[in-house]
Amino acid sequence: MPRLLPLLLALSFTASAQVPASITGIPTVTDGDTLQIRGTKIRLWGVDAPESSQTCTRSGQVYGCGRAAANALAQLVRNKNVTCTRKDTDRYGRMVAVCTVGAVEVNRWLVQQGWALPYLQYGGQVYVGSAQQAKAAKKGVYAGTYQDPWAYRQNPSNPATAGTPRPSTPATPPAPSNISYANCAAVRAAGKAPLLRGQPGYAPKLDRDGDGVACE
Numbered sequence: 001m002p003r004l005l006p007l008l009l010a011l012s013f014t015a016s017a018q019v020p021a022s023i024t025g026i027p028t029v030t031d032g033d034t035l036q037i038r039g040t041k042i043r044l045w046g047v048d049a050p051e052s053s054q055t056c057t058r059s060g061q062v063y064g065c066g067r068a069a070a071n072a073l074a075q076l077v078r079n080k081n082v083t084c085t086r087k088d089t090d091r092y093g094r095m096v097a098v099c100t101v102g103a104v105e106v107n108r109w110l111v112q113q114g115w116a117l118p119y120l121q122y123g124g125q126v127y128v129g130s131a132q133q134a135k136a137a138k139k140g141v142y143a144g145t146y147q148d149p150w151a152y153r154q155n156p157s158n159p160a161t162a163g164t165p166r167p168s169t170p171a172t173p174p175a176p177s178n179i180s181y182a183n184c185a186a187v188r189a190a191g192k193a194p195l196l197r198g199q200p201g202y203a204p205k206l207d208r209d210g211d212g213v214a215c216e
Contacts, residue, residue, distance in 0.1 A: 020040065021086050023037050023038065023042075023095070024083040026081060032049025035084070037082065042096075044098075044107045044116070045088065046127055047111055048118075049110060050065045050146065056141050059143075065141050072140075107127070112134055113140050117131060156184075156189055193215040
């Protein structure tokens with residue numbers, strides 16, 4: 001691992017250098033807090049939406065709140081130009097940004113509609129007031145019961161989802177290793193997730209989308 005650290009730092013610096021300060025275009029929606037514009041992956045700053053596989057309850061019924069959040073975002077930005085201004089670059093090489101469509105700030109709108117929570121660990125304090133209003137109006141996830149998305153991701157028994165971080169890594173062949181894992185649940189139980197291509201234990205069967213990152 002000590003030999004791998006300089007490589008990871010170099011990759012992180014390279015990824016950061018390649019992320020633009022601002023980008024405008026018609027996006028595709030990955031999940032409730034993740035967009036992509038012309039190949040640039042964008043994580044909405046300060047907010048955290050339910051994961052795409054996550055469910056909540058409403059009126060005693062289970063529903064896919066992660067899909068509902070993604071659908072709400074998709075409807076807001078469909079066929080519209082979105083401008084995203086970088087606030088940071090995360091360790092996975094994604095732009096972390098505040099995005100706008102017309103006069104609407106996307107990040108705040110999601111919180112106002114109850115489809116994203118303030119991510120207090122990453123600047124979300126500015127959205128607390130909007131969340132309180134959504135909760136009072138029982139909008140989105142506040143219409144029933146839900147689990148905080150960050151708590152959902154920490155449970156290794158929950159399935160991998162589209163919105164989990166995806167670092168930008170070069171397509172290098174995996175390093176030989178005698179370490180193997182039966183599945184991603186075993187990787188998470190060992191505290192090794194996510195696994196980058198080339199790290200001990202990485203295997204193509206664990207990398208669902210072939211992006212060089214297994215068990216995101």
